[in-house]
Amino acid sequence: MEAIDICADCGVRDRALCGSLSDAELATLNRLGRRRHVARDETIAWAGDDNIVCANLLSGVLKLSAAATDGREQTVGLLYPADFVGTPFAEQVDFTITALTDAELCVFPREPFERVLGDHAAMERLLLQRVLAALGEARGRMFSLARGSAGEKVAGFLLDMARRAATSGCRATPQGPLTFDLPLSRGETAAVLGLTIETASRQIRKLERDQIIALPGGRAVTILDMAALEARAQA
Amino acid sequence: MEAIDICADCGVRDRALCGSLSDAELATLNRLGRRRHVARDETIAWAGDDNIVCANLLSGVLKLSAAATDGREQTVGLLYPADFVGTPFAEQVDFTITALTDAELCVFPREPFERVLGDHAAMERLLLQRVLAALGEARGRMFSLARGSAGEKVAGFLLDMARRAATSGCRATPQGPLTFDLPLSRGETAAVLGLTIETASRQIRKLERDQIIALPGGRAVTILDMAALEARAQA
DNA sequence: CGGTCCGTTGACTCTAATCAACCTGGGTGG
DNA sequence: CCACCCAGGTTGATTAGAGTCAACGGACCG
Numbered sequence: 001m002e003a004i005d006i007c008a009d010c011g012v013r014d015r016a017l018c019g020s021l022s023d024a025e026l027a028t029l030n031r032l033g034r035r036r037h038v039a040r041d042e043t044i045a046w047a048g049d050d051n052i053v054c055a056n057l058l059s060g061v062l063k064l065s066a067a068a069t070d071g072r073e074q075t076v077g078l079l080y081p082a083d084f085v086g087t088p089f090a091e092q093v094d095f096t097i098t099a100l101t102d103a104e105l106c107v108f109p110r111e112p113f114e115r116v117l118g119d120h121a122a123m124e125r126l127l128l129q130r131v132l133a134a135l136g137e138a139r140g141r142m143f144s145l146a147r148g149s150a151g152e153k154v155a156g157f158l159l160d161m162a163r164r165a166a167t168s169g170c171r172a173t174p175q176g177p178l179t180f181d182l183p184l185s186r187g188e189t190a191a192v193l194g195l196t197i198e199t200a201s202r203q204i205r206k207l208e209r210d211q212i213i214a215l216p217g218g219r220a221v222t223i224l225d226m227a228a229l230e231a232r233a234q235a
Numbered sequence: 236m237e238a239i240d241i242c243a244d245c246g247v248r249d250r251a252l253c254g255s256l257s258d259a260e261l262a263t264l265n266r267l268g269r270r271r272h273v274a275r276d277e278t279i280a281w282a283g284d285d286n287i288v289c290a291n292l293l294s295g296v297l298k299l300s301a302a303a304t305d306g307r308e309q310t311v312g313l314l315y316p317a318d319f320v321g322t323p324f325a326e327q328v329d330f331t332i333t334a335l336t337d338a339e340l341c342v343f344p345r346e347p348f349e350r351v352l353g354d355h356a357a358m359e360r361l362l363l364q365r366v367l368a369a370l371g372e373a374r375g376r377m378f379s380l381a382r383g384s385a386g387e388k389v390a391g392f393l394l395d396m397a398r399r400a401a402t403s404g405c406r407a408t409p410q411g412p413l414t415f416d417l418p419l420s421r422g423e424t425a426a427v428l429g430l431t432i433e434t435a436s437r438q439i440r441k442l443e444r445d446q447i448i449a450l451p452g453g454r455a456v457t458i459l460d461m462a463a464l465e466a467r468a469q470a
Numbered sequence: 471c472g473g474t475c476c477g478t479t480g481a482c483t484c485t486a487a488t489c490a491a492c493c494t495g496g497g498t499g500g
Numbered sequence: 501c502c503a504c505c506c507a508g509g510t511t512g513a514t515t516a517g518a519g520t521c522a523a524c525g526g527a528c529c530g
């Protein structure tokens with residue numbers, strides 16, 4: 001952890017919540033925040049912990065997960081750069097937050113951050129809009145988890161990841177075959193989709209056999225037939 | 236639809252968002268709002284519609300649902316009296332809103348309501364807190380939908396409904412056997428839990444056979460063994 | 471009295487989970 | 501340099517649990 005000298009070097013300054021602040025206002029947050037690096041697989045907060053901090057995610061991918069006592073686990077959300085991390089106003093953390101890749105955070109102590117929120121209506125509104133969007137996304141995923149077949153879940157997941165990759169960091173033209181790296185292992189993918197590793201793997205290989213995607217190696221995925229993939233994703 | 240003469244006769248005044256407003260401020264909303272009665276099974280808004288209105292729910296139960304083109308449907312949220320209905324700042328309705336019982340709403344045109352929100356930080360904050368709570372609830376349900384067995388889903392659902400009934404309208408002491416009416420049919424229950432009608436029915440009857448609940452008739456449920464029910468709900 | 475809706479039950483099917491091997495690539499240590 | 505090891509991924513065989521299809525019963529309603 002280190003103090004934030006300056007937000008100027010922040011790669012997500014324009015997309016994160018802080019984008020709503022003037023330079024002067026930013027100074028307030030600046031004094032509050034600390035940069036923190038987290039390693040892959042490191043857990044930032046456990047469900048049930050006291051809710052101490054909020055953060056902006058600067059780089060990397062985080063997951064939110066719920067677990068039962070018997071070991072069953074479900075990923076209930078993924079967080080990407082510029083996303084807001086944490087739950088203001090809650091006394092306890094309700095979902096475990098874990099890094100899926102090395103990640104960098106801009107961390108704020110929760111209660112002081114809540115006070116800053118109160119003083120900056122524009123930022124509070126932006127947060128409200130993001131939480132509303134997250135709620136809509138969570139509800140949409142409820143449909144997929146409850147009613148989707150394994151094939152639909154996997155196809156929809158690859159589409160999501162492709163769309164996200166296309167908006168930054170894609171390796172090819174959006175027109176031709178699109179190649180990108182999944183940030184998740186098979187196991188992590190299965191945890192997101194409510195499947196087992198085996199089922200996730202089988203469905204992915206099936207898409208490959210059907211010439212809808214190619215798997216060039218590592219975690220790379222190439223989408224060969226976007227229309228067919230969309231057809232398999234249905235909802 | 237009729238103009239709201241006075242909020243004084245509002246049964247949820249203290250629990251709804253408006254609870255954050257002074258009498259004077261309430262007058263602003265008052266001019267904006269209209270009472271609306273909706274009948275059981277009536278749909279207030281369809282997914283994809285222009286997002287015209289928000290509301291407070293005064294009485295009754297609403298559901299939010301997502302549907303696929305092939306007819307599959309999933310209830311992604313339930314709304315109870317004093318809950319806020321709708322999604323500010325969204326251009327389109329993203330989940331169909333339908334009344335599960337006769338219901339009464341206090342309806343506001345969306346954009347004027349958003350302006351009122353901006354002028355009343357306390358109300359905006361209250362909304363933010365509610366949306367955060369709804370997000371947590373949605374994510375928790377994601378776990379249940381994706382990983383829960385039919386038995387766990389049904390047990391958890393009955394516990395939820397019992398808790399809700401206990402906080403108002405229960406028919407017995409919280410100590411002894413607790414009896415309440417489900418506001419939902421088997422089909423609606425199944426739609427919430429991501430099950431079929433038949434599976435929901437079988438699991439409910441199984442709880443009855445196992446002496447954990449009794450079914451006195453109609454939609455009434457009596458919880459005979461709360462501890463056993465909780466054990467079956469697991470997460 | 472007939473009809474319809476809701477809930478229940480039974481028989482059967484089918485999808486995805488489970489259990490068990492096995493492969494593969496990358497890293498390590500002899 | 502090569503043999504080994506190990507995690508992640510894949511594949512196959514089997515099973516369990518919920519879905520599907522079908523029929524039936526009772527309550528309510530006209």
